[in-house]
Amino acid sequence: MTRPPTAAQRRVIDAADPVTGRLRGTEAQLAALVGRGLAFRHPRPPHDHFLTPAGHRIREAEPEAEPAAAVVDAPRAETGVFTARVGGEEEPPDGGPSRVREVHSAWQGLLELRRMTNPDGAVDRPCGWERTHLVQAAALALEAAGHPPAGADAGRPDVRRPGGGGTDAGGYRVRASPQPDAIAVQGPDEETLRACAATLEKAGWHASEHTDPRSRTRYLLASPRRV
Secondary structure (H helix, E strand, O other), X not given: OOXXXXXXXXXXHHOOOOOOOXXXXXXXXXXXXXXXXXXXXXXXXXXXXXXXXXXHHHHHHOOOOOOHHHHOOOOOOOOOOOOOOOOOOOOOOOOOHHHHHHHHHHHHHHXXXXXXXXXXXXXXXXXXXXXXXXXXXHHHHHHHOOOOEOOOOOOOOOOOOOOOOOOOOOOEEEEEXXXXXXXXXXXXXXXXXXXXXXXXXXXXXXXXXXXXXXXOOEEEXXXXXXX
């Protein structure tokens, strides 16, 4: 069994960019991570270092597993760490030009991660990181395309079912779904859902509209496209 990284190496791993996995550390630390298969050195200048899939797994192993109910609820924004808007956050990040720049930078970083980690270098198809972070990946695609996320939930609908019972007017909400390889996108009307579906399809996802059998609410099911 591979021995765990040292405390210093773990700090470097934990500080990696949450989207691209770009690392910052001393040459010795980065070389040690490369030697252990937890990082790789990009062949093109400026030869930055990035986490490998094994490195990402270590970075994500620290938090305790969340209960199923927490997985489908809206995550809070993490101070100092970029988090895509999934819609319905009680404490959403500040908007404005700075947020637009952050979202654009995160999306460009994700496209670069696709280019580096997809076997064929494709940027029009989700990569491994997106397949293990479905909600955040889909939310980033929507926010980067300019779709407005929903505001704070007004009635706390049951988001454990894909239809969810509705959203605040004017924006999308991205949630986990009962299907492990798909997410649910809710919106105030079918026009919003169609626009979100078009964006996700362009970003490399399959998207289809469905109706919740109980609430009769329309919603999208979306999953990352494969080769």
